[in-house]
Amino acid sequence: MNNEFPHSPSIEDIRLIGMPILNPIQPEKKFAIHWLNLSILTLLCMVLFLLFPGCQRAPSEVASTHPPFNPLMAGVVQTPIIEPEVKRTGELNEKDFLADEDLVLGVEVNGEHRAYPINQLTGPKRELINDYLGGEPILVTW
Amino acid sequence: MQDQATGSLWSQLLGRAMEGELDGQTLQARPSVLTQWKSWKEKHPLTTVMVLPPLSRFYESGCYKGRLGQYLVGVCQPGYPPKAWRFDQLTLEPIVNDSYADEPIVIAFQENTGTATIFHRRLNDQTLEFSSHSAGFTDAQTKSVWDALTGIALSGPLKGQQLTQETSIPSLSKSWDLFHNDSEYWGVSLPLFFSNQTVENVSSKCEEVSKEYLIDLYRLNIRKQKKSADPLKLERKSKEFIGSER
Known part of the structure; x- marks a missing residue:
């Protein structure tokens, strides 16, 4: 008569086996976990500190004109783009990703013309192009 | 942006050093034009084009085109408040006879390529007044037809002459607003308007x-x-x- 729900434990079953009780974490254990996390973090910091020598510069070396000291960006060296590769209209191929409808920034200096595709001038690493056109140094930015 | 010589920090849109040794100094802007590659190479067949390797496999071309309505063309000269012409306003009136810095100028907008160019209207001590034309724009004084991208007279009495290009900055309206708080705007500011052709261009x-x-x-x-x-x-x-x- 009690076989309607054979899989569900009855009160008697619970009495026999006992209720599963989750033991609360002891205060000593809590502290132990905290210290482990901290030690892992400090180790990571030390590794990062050694990896990026930029972090090791003394504050006096960093010029006052620089942006606020950011340890994440200190090791990153932004290489300027100087005189990038240029092609004539006939030399372009499919790998250059330049469609007819693409927007370009066109410049004319002393009779020389050059186009800078806007698609390629985006992103923090490619916003600034140092170039020479018509014998004059120019900076192209978008 | 930052220069390597002094480490000064520069604003890209203003071209002015904001912090550091060269604080307050301004780079001289050059006339440039934002246009489609098709029309640029058509007008200047001997042009060179910068080619950089694609950054990632997600690289796509032509993703700026759909935002034509958000662009504007602005001029900014020291001593004068900056002035801007929005593209969505220019679609209504493609040729605008205007003045900036006590100098008469004309703004020519080509909707099919999304190109706005600014030229000086004064040529040989004569101030010209321009109106729209199928090949570009035409002036009321001599009836010459001018090319909208280069400012060269294609036909008429002034054929072969070239208008001086004003140094203009094509920009997104959002960033222009941010850097030029005191900017004047040509035309009505609201409501925003999109014409049929602009939408088709997308x-x-x-x-x-x-x-x-x-x-x-x-x-x-x-x-x-x-x-x-x-x-x-x-x-x-x-x-x-x-x-x-x-």
Whole structure:
């Protein structure tokens, strides 16, 4: 008569086996976990500190004109783009990703013309192009 | 941006050093034009083009095209407040006879390529007045026809002469607003307007983006007109609006 729900434990079953009780974490254990996390973090910091020598510069070396000291960006060296590769209209191929409808920034200096595709001038690493056109140094930015 | 010689920090849009040794100094801007590659190489067949290797496999070309309505062309000279002409306003009036820094100028806008060029109207001690023409623009004084991209007279009495290009900065309206608080704007500021051709220009890649943008714009306009509007009705109306635009 009690076989309607054979899989569900009855009160008697619970009495026999006992209720599963989750033991609360002891205060000593809590502290132990905290210290482990901290030690892992400090180790990571030390590794990062050694990896990026930029972090090791003394504050006096960093010029006052620089942006606020950011340890994440200190090791990153932004290489300027100087005189990038240029092609004539006939030399372009499919790998250059330049469609007819693409927007370009066109410049004319002393009779020389050059186009800078806007698609390629985006992103923090490619916003600034140092170039020479018509014998004059120019900076192209978008 | 930052220069390697002094480490000064520069603003890209203003071209002015904001911090450091060269603080307050300004780089001289050069006349440039933002146009489609097709029309640029057509006018200047001997042009060179910068080629950088693609950054990632997700690289796509032509993703800026759908945002034509967000662009503007501005001029900024020291001693004068900056002035800007929005593209969505220029679609209504492609040739604008205006003046800036006590100098008469003309703004020529080509909607099919999304190109806005600014030229000086004064040529050989004569101030010309321009109006729209199928090949570019024409002046009322000599009836010469001028090319809108280069400013060279294609035909008429002044054939072969070239108008001086004003140093203009094509920009997105958002960033222009941010850097030039005191900027003047030509034309009516609101409501925003999109003509049929601008919408047709939108490439398939950016179609979805621009559609959402249109819906947002429409919602914005409606919200300004009537604050207590039914959102469901708005949704339907914005869809109808897009349907009629196509």
